[in-house]
Amino acid sequence: MAVVSETIIDFWRKPFLDGEVLYRNEVFTVVVNPNLDEDRRVMVLETSDNKVMVTLTPTMVEKIGLEIGQELSEGIFRQKLNEAGVMLHGADFLFYFSEEDKNVLVQEEIEGEVRQLTAQDNTVFSQFEGAASEQDLDDAYVELDHWAVFGSFEQKRLVAATSMYPWQDAQIADLGVLTLQAFRGKGHARRVVRAISKYALAKGYEPQYRCQLDNEASTALAKATGLTLFGKWDVISPDSVY
Structure with a gap:
């Protein structure tokens, strides 16, 4: 492994x-x-x-x-x-940070205009959601009321966001991330994922990054963020009646 x-x-x-x-x-x-x-x-x-x-x-x-x-x-x-x-x-x-990469992450200063979001950012976050497609919102599953939420800003505008929710009975926190189409390729997603992962590690959680096998952009982001591939995980479909 x-x-x-x-x-x-x-x-x-x-x-x-x-x-x-x-x-x-x-x-x-x-x-x-x-x-x-x-x-x-x-x-x-x-x-x-x-x-x-x-x-x-x-x-x-x-x-x-x-x-x-x-x-x-x-x-x-x-x-x-x-x-x-x-x-x-x-x-x-399934992607996680290796022990070596976690040691690097917890010591680094996150670059750019990145900060944790709270309920006070409701208006800013609503504007962000309004600029994203329904498909992107469904795929990313980034919500302001999740356990932890971080955003990346450009000229005071929220252009990328990531959120986490812990799994039950495990010190693992699943994350989703979304960058507005016009701001992709600028490193926003990488910065917010590293920022929220650093936060999770400080709270005693292992950041977990999941994406479908055919999502090449998400897979590339995981690697660019410094995550290591652990494996592929599948479960029974909810469409199975048995």
């Missing part, structure tokens, strides 16, 4: 290793975990070292038709999902 903190490794290890091992080899593991939440009753994690782990509930094991000791591979597993009509949502990349 990537050189990230034990907090992150332990968080991801738990659901994929807690339970009965259905199948395991050097690169592929399937575990039956009866304690998974309903919206995560099937999960797949492929780490950056190309190892794939699957965890699923006993009900889904029965639905898909898996048995202890049967020969499996990722390809066979996905074929069985398809045959059973079980759909996955679509994988996200």
Whole structure:
């Protein structure tokens, strides 16, 4: 796995290793975990070292038709999902700061006109939202009432914003970021992501950056921000009725 903190490794290890091992080899593991939440009753994690782990509930094991000791591979597993009509949502990349990069981040001074936003910035933030497309707002999921919000300004205008919300039962904070179309390519997104990540680290949280595999711009931003790819994570689709 990537050189990230034990907090992150332990968080991801738990659901994929807690339970009965259905199948395991050097690169592929399937575990039956009866304690998974309903919206995560099937999960797949492929780490950056190309190892794939699957965890699923006993009900889904029965639905898909898996048995202890049967020969499996990722390809066979996905074929069985398809045959059973079980759909996955679509994988996200997972990015985190390595321990080395975190040490750099916590000591640096963030450049530009970047600051934390509060409820007092409601008018400024509303103007920012009004200048963004509905699609960008939905994709970014940046909200002023989230746990932490930072903005980057140009000539006193809010042109980029990022917000975070902690995950339940984990010292991990998920972030979203949005830059207005006319101000992209100027480093605003990189600065606000590093600023909010520095804030999260000071509060004891691991910043988490997620994006869809086909979102090249978001992937490029993650790398430019200094984040390290941890892996790809997928869960059962809400459209699956099982």
